[in-house]
Amino acid sequence: MNLLKLLFCLSVVSFGCKGSDENPKKDDPKPVEEVKYDESHSLFKSYKGLVMAGYQGWFTAEGDGAGRGWHHYQKSGKFEPGFASIDFWPDVTEYTKTYNTAFKYANGEPAKVYSPYDEESVDLHFKWMKEHGIDGVYMQRFVSEVKGESGKRHFNKVLANALKASKKYGRAISIMYDLSGSTSADMDFIVRDWEALQQQFKLFDGQENPTYLRHNGRPLLAIWGVGFNDGRKYNIADIQKLLDKVKGPTKKASILLGVPYYWRELGRDTENSPLLHTVVKQADIVMPWAVGRYNPSTYLSVAGPNLPADIAWCKANKIDYAPLVFPGFSWGNLKNDKSLYNQIPRNKGEFLWQQIAGAKMSGAEALYVAMFDEVDEGTAIFKTRKEGDTPLNADGKFVGIEADLPSDYYLWLVGQGAEWFHGKGGYSGAKPSRK
């Protein structure tokens, strides 16, 4: 009897143990409710299917009111023949507000530039986007510039111009922080700046800003410069903390991360740290920086296997992917090296179309075009002067787009790519011909 009792007791004890293990803990914190946005007024609910360009907007002209001189046009404090950091000269024929410079054409006419500080110039840019069917732009916000008062004033003015124009012409717009030159200590600044922008411009108000780009049900914020191994003064862990703050437990925003080209292999231009993949998985979209990573003759062997491999990785990890395309590259004046004029030649758009078609054929669903207005590195797609029709530049020169192309050719070609990404048929690896 005693033995039976003992067994009975033991079994009760053992049942008791099992039971207590299965009981859920009662003091579990209540899950945070994710923020929900009313997107009924939003015109762009996803980056998918869109072709958007980067918009530098960092140029200023003397007399434009920005008080920043010839910012990003000048070199060594001067903007005169022999001193320029731009390779392509903007074609300002259609601008209502322009500025005379110390440069002259061969016929003695003064060469003029524009300033994005002026509302009418940014308006014209968005008008071109609409005319050619380019979906919109990512407004670059350079942390190293907006940390200062004059930089902040300038970029806020350009942003105000752009938000207004994007609404007028129905073009998508999003903000992209460029972290080049930032330090670990700047992450808190970015959080504050981003909060301030939301307040000042009512960015997340769908009625106020119906064109602000949404993705995965939230406004999209782009952060560029994560995982590069070029000796930056911030690291991937800093970005991880930044993401935690920007998204927050309520997931306030969706995130696009601008990463180096070899982000997936963690090699070459990329820091060899698996943390990068952890951070990428916390984002919504990844956009690898491809400028200068290939040229017309190496594109197929470099991007051919790389693009679909990137896309497969993103699919497996349930994030979206936007490859970058660029028309060519030229920075002879910026680098004071004549051999760098047309370093990656445009070949009348063949190179750009090769990438648009390559991205499409590899299964990409959105495109990032570098850039709308970047004339320092010669990747601009907007209207610029043609070869043989550029201002004189002492013993240097300005590179022009090919003389037999109309000055809006690259806008048109990107617009053709946008049509293809929107689902229109009839496009292939062969560059479309303009009627």
Add this chain to the structure above:
Amino acid sequence: MVWFKILNIDIMKRLTIHISALLLLFGAGACSVDNYPAPDSGLYGTFLDAETNEPVEQDIIRGSTIEFIEHGYASQTKQTMIIKNDGTYRNNLIFANTYTITPVRGNFVPVTPQEVTVKGETQLDFKVQPYIRVKEASIEKVGTKIVAKFKLQQTVMNNVRKIGLYAHPEPSVGEPMRVALAEHEINGAIDPNKVYQLEIDLPSNSNVLKTGGQYFFRAGGIIDAPESKFNYAKAVRIAL
């Protein structure tokens, strides 16, 4: 004679002693150097098309390769496995451990390394995107010819370099393993609606494709990407 015999026995005895001592030494040495158990685990799996879930045909020689690095050693030595023509692989002599495994130099879009813990019989399939899908393939004997017909679908932007039909007495027939072939250079994008046709003429190959013999035929194409390999439809056995 007697003297010689004695001497001989003596040498034999001494030799025996020496050999015994040597054996003992080797035995002891073996014990002190390697006292580990033999590899007791197996790793196997299949290369599957991520879209169709069908096995991705391979080449057993000069084909896609699996590289693996066993964790816990500073040397990070890469070991390799080959893949069979049907897209399966198996290594029955592998130590239970964690490995970093990467399929490389393949007929599919590059994949990232992955970690796998091998213990006992461990299955690890690879979902890949083949560069080319060979579709609606048929290989038949028509009169005195072997005729292959198929469509192609390329999954990447790179050009298709060439297509080929290969013959060999073994089922592991392919571009690297053939006694007769018919190839056609493409060097361009393929038309997904086009039916490609390749023929091997039997009379002119009668020295290697003998009447009455059984041969295997396999057709495929290769993409123009770095270190890429052929993609195929399944091999077909035909009695001539």
